[in-house]
Amino acid sequence: MTDRPSPLADPHIAFAPHGAADGARDIVILGSTGSIGTQAIDLVLRNPDRFRVTGLSAAGGKVGLLAEQAHRLRAETVAVARHDAVDALREALRAQYGRNDTIPEILAGPEAATQLAESPCHTVLNGITGSIGLAPTLAALRAGRSLALANKESLIVGGPLVKALAKPGQIIPVDSEHAALFQALASGTRADVRKLLVTASGGPFRGRSKADLADVTPEDALAHPTWAMGPVITVNSATLVNKGLEVIEAHLLYDIPFDRIEVVVHPQSYVHSMVEFTDGSTMAQATPPDMRGPIAIGLGWPERVPDAAPAFDWTKALSWEFFPLDDEAFPAVGLARHVGQLAGTAPAVFNAANEECVDAFLNGVLPFNGIMETVTEVVAEHGTPRAGTSLTVADVLEAETWARARARELTAKATAEARA
CATH class of the missing domain: 3.40.50.720 (NAD(P)-binding Rossmann-like Domain)
Known part of the structure; x- marks a missing residue:
C-alpha cells in the first residue's frame, strides 16, 4: 500500500470548497x-x-x-x-x-x-x-x-x-x-496503518446463537440497547448488516484492503472505532454514545465544535468490554466482505435485497434469520460482476431493481411454502 492521499476522506487534508463564506x-x-x-x-x-x-x-x-x-x-x-x-x-x-x-x-x-x-x-x-x-x-x-x-x-x-x-x-x-477512524488516522500516515478495527455494539441480540434468533420479533429487533435510530437502520444493526456496510465503506473511504479491516464487538459503544499501527500502537476514539459529535466533525472540520456532545465523567468507574464477532449467528459481515471484493454492482444488489427483506421482516412476512438467508441467495444468483466494465448510475439502478424484485419473489415463495 502506498502512502498516498485517499481520493476520499483524509484527516490530514482540509478540503476548502469554492465559495466558502467567511464566518458562519x-x-x-x-x-x-x-x-x-x-x-x-x-x-x-x-x-x-x-x-x-x-x-x-x-x-x-x-x-x-x-x-x-x-x-x-x-x-x-x-x-x-x-x-x-x-x-x-x-x-x-x-x-x-x-x-x-x-x-x-x-x-x-x-x-x-x-x-x-x-x-x-x-x-x-x-x-x-x-x-x-x-x-x-x-x-x-x-x-x-x-x-x-x-x-x-x-x-x-x-x-x-x-x-x-x-x-x-x-x-x-x-x-x-x-468519524472515529477519520480522527484516529490523523495519528499517523497510511503507510503506518496495520489494520482498522470497526466496533459494533452487537445490537439487541448479542450473545445469541443462530437458533436463538429464529423466533425474534420486529419489536425485539427494534429495541437497540444503545442508539435511537430509524427502523431500517435499527434492524440492520440487529442483523449486523449495518456493520457489514461499514466495512465496505471503510475500504472505500480509506483504501485499506478488506483483510485488514476487522469488526470487534464492544457493547458499551464508548469506543467508536480504532486504528492499529505497525508499531503496535492502537489509537481509539471514544465518547459517550451521541451522534452530535460525529455530525460536528462532518460540519466543522478541520475545526472542532466546543461542547458538541457530552464527554466522559472520569470521576466515575467505567467498564469497557470487547468480544470477537460471532460469524455464524451474524453472517452479514462476511457476506458484505464478499460483495465488497466482488465490487461492481454486487454491493448494490446486497443493499437493495436487504432493504426489501427488512421491510418484509417488519411487516411480519419474513423471519429474522430469513433476512440474511434471502439476501445471500440473491447475491449468489447475481454472480460475479463482469470484469473490466465501468460502473454507471444506470448499472446501479438496474441491479437494484432486479435485486428488489428477486428478493420479493423469494420472500413470497418462502411464505407460500411455510403456509403449505
Missing part, C-alpha cells in the same frame, strides 16, 4: 426530519456563529416538522421528494411564517434533494436513508461542496462513481465509526 458556514441538510437531520439542527441552533442553514430536504411525511425547522433556521429553500406533499407543506409554512411573510422556495419531486445538493453552500450534510441518497451525493461532489456523509448507502452502491468525483478531503464521514 452555509449548510444544506438533506433528510432534515430524520434522526441525523434533527440532531444536526440542534447543533446548528446551538452554534449560530459557526453554521447557517440555507436549505432543508425531507421525504415529505413530516411537513409540519419541516416547516418548523425552516422557520427556526430561516432557510431559503425547502425540498420534498413527494409532489403530493407540496400543498400541505405550503400551508404548514404559512402557519409558521404568517400570511404576509415570504415563505422559502419549495422544490418538489424525486430530484428535489439532488437540486438542493448542488445549490450554493459550503457543506452538504447527506442524512438521507437508503440508496436514493446516491444522486444527491454525486450532485454535491460535482458542485464542489464539502460533503458530510451520513448516507453510507450512496458510497456502498456507487463507490467507483463517488471516488471518481471526490477530491482529496472533500468527503467527511458522519457515521460514528468512520
